[in-house]
Amino acid sequence: MSKKNLLVFLAICASSSVLLAQEMNPTATDKWPQTQDQRKQPQAEMRDGVAVYKVEVVGRDIPAINYFHRSGATKIGFEGTSLLPGAKGSAEVSSERGRMVIKARFQGLKPANSFGIEYLTYVLWAITPEGRPINLGEILPEGTKNDITVTTDLQSFGLVVTAEPYFAVTMPSDVVVLQNTILHDKTAGILEQINAHYSLLPRGAYEKTASQNAVLHPITRNEKSPLELYEAINAIQIAEAAGAKKYAPETLATAQQDLQNAQAMDTHKSNRKQEITYAREAVQASEDARIMSIRKQKAEEAARRQQAQEQAEQAAQQAQLEAQQQATKRAQAEAQASEAEAQAAKAQAQAALAQHAQQQAVDQTAQMRERLKQQLNQVLSTRETARGLIINMSDVLFAFNKYDLKPDAREKLAKVSGILLAYPDLKLQIEGYTDNVGSQQYNEKLSQERADAVRDYLVSQGVAQGNIVATGYGENNPIAENSTANGRAQNRRVQLVVSGNSIGVQEKAPGAGNDAQPAPPSPPQTPNNTGVSNVPPQ
Incomplete structure (x- = not known):
């Protein structure tokens, strides 16, 4: 190979880019045509x-x-x-x-x-x-x-x-x-x-494609030059493709210098043994540079993943702490004032992380709310609203014109209570409704008694009484027309409205969101433990 041709060949090789090699073997792809x-x-x-x-x-x-x-x-x-x-x-x-x-x-x-x-x-x-x-x-x-x-x-x-x-x-x-x-x-x-047992990787460090990693002028054998010289050129190209210029510049420079010495001797046809020695040194240094580069890239990637994981964990912890602070009672506000200031300073320094953590918390809350909805839906019809998850108990679960719970209703409420016990911070609004048959006073009293019956049974099953509010709204807030039997049957119901921070919904009164504003409840009636309403239907 003449000096002029060799310089042209090296310029073409330098302008070409090759597929990034894997650490295991520099010929790691299976896209070459096969015999x-x-x-x-x-x-x-x-x-x-x-x-x-x-x-x-x-x-x-x-x-x-x-x-x-x-x-x-x-x-x-x-x-x-x-x-x-x-x-x-x-x-x-x-x-x-x-x-x-x-x-x-x-x-x-x-x-x-x-x-x-x-x-x-x-x-x-x-x-x-x-x-x-x-x-x-x-x-x-x-x-x-x-x-x-x-x-x-x-x-x-x-x-x-x-x-x-x-x-x-x-x-x-x-x-x-x-x-x-x-x-x-x-x-x-x-x-x-x-x-x-030995596992071998697919071959092919070079691939003729239109991508930025294509080698347009691959190395060919020149019988007038020793094979070791072409191995050295091959090795340096692969090392450069692996990122050796950035991650192992000194070792790559040593390999390039050895290659230049070998090429100079090849051009002048002098001292073939020394030329082969330089070429083999270039190969060895190139392989060292390639492996060093790939290991450093893997180390950088591992460090980035570790840093991202640590940041995500810190952000999640921060979001959880802030959520707990929001739920703290007003009586603890003064004791937590200094801590809140420290958290505010920390939040400002970690604004980007906090935003990411907040999104994670929203996603986790939505997932928990959906999971709770699916669990409750297996027992009673449950839908999601702006007020929270609304569990619907139809009129058929109570004795006619009474507030006694039927056995089927007790079984379903027992399952509901078992589910709610896994979420101890949830709030429960029990709301009783009737149709417009009968007097308003009677309907309000019957709806209150049914809501109380549901509340008492849930408390007996272990649900915290302080987390439950029971209210009767009578014929207010109908969900269907009272002019038909089917519509009246839908309006005779007891709703369990589930809310709380863990599912991302704050407690709201009826009428919030898509619900119609209910009439205020009538004054509480004298307790009646007979299980039968003491106001006859109209």
Whole structure:
């Protein structure tokens, strides 16, 4: 590559943007076109919002071998996956002074970029039985045979070979081309077979799209330059896409300087070994910068979530405290004056938080009111009004022209009281109504007696008496025409109006909101415990 062409190429790469890489592997997307063999592989599944790819070899796993300490070497084989069925290999694994030495030889590895323009090389991985991958080293795709000798401190592991964008990746891609196999006629020594589970991420760091993350001019192989130089360019582009300019500028600058040194030597065709050394240093520094950037971004996001959670909790606590203060009795006002001033100062400093907390409190109150309405609706017809939740008891729940509660009415009121006991701060206005048949005095008295009967029964079931007010309004405030039997039946009713701060409704007299203003109640009558009205109907 001439110096002029190289400068043009770098300018194009610098002007392109790439898809933000995940920490696990820089080739993490599944949108690249697949070959027929690739489409035979299992589809990626979603686990906790992350795509996970599992290669099916032996029971969806690979066999891992426990290499006990022994004299001599254990032989294993390698077979190609459906992505590269013509590939094969073998290895000798021996134990030497607390470490395992692996001498492997592979055949049939075609150029890695045949799987996609982002792949440039191959990497040998050791996979623990629990799925932890260890990068053992790069397998350069040169010639027909490829040898590699590496060591590991693992005791039990399986071996796979994957295609990668550069050698210094920390998590394998899903392009698994080779996997180890047990040679039953050649493997010697005491072996323990373990199913090693390993999860691999979908591939593809680059994607040709019209979005801002598209790479318009991907890197291609120039046989006149070493493969390591293109791995370095690949690695730096991916690190920049991950935000390394912002989160790891010093490490990225080191990688860029190493790349510049390698490119300068490549331009002048001088000292090929030193050029490869600089390129490999650039790859390693780029991968470090990429992982540092992603971890810092995750840390920032976690800090933002933690801060938002703390602010929400503080706002909720503030809103709850203010709600309690509003409900405090007038006699405690002086004792709480100084605290109210402190809360006002704090509220001013947290205006934005208080507004958010207030909305949360409104939403919670609405949810509680709706939940209470649904519970009461399962017992008696309940509707929501500006005055609160109105529970309707029809005339059929009382004895005719009496205020005695029928057994069915008692059963329903017992259920209502059980529900109300879960909301001890609620207020209850019990209102009795009649139709216009009979005298006004008789109707007012009968409606009062029925309201009192409901109140007394609720108190007997444990509802606080101080939270209940019972009033009879007679034929006032009809909800239907009294000219028809059906309308009169609707007007003969007892209403339980539920209000309180916990459901966001203040106690109001009849007529507030959409209700018509009722006539004032008549003076209380002399108590009558017979269960029958002492004023005959008209």
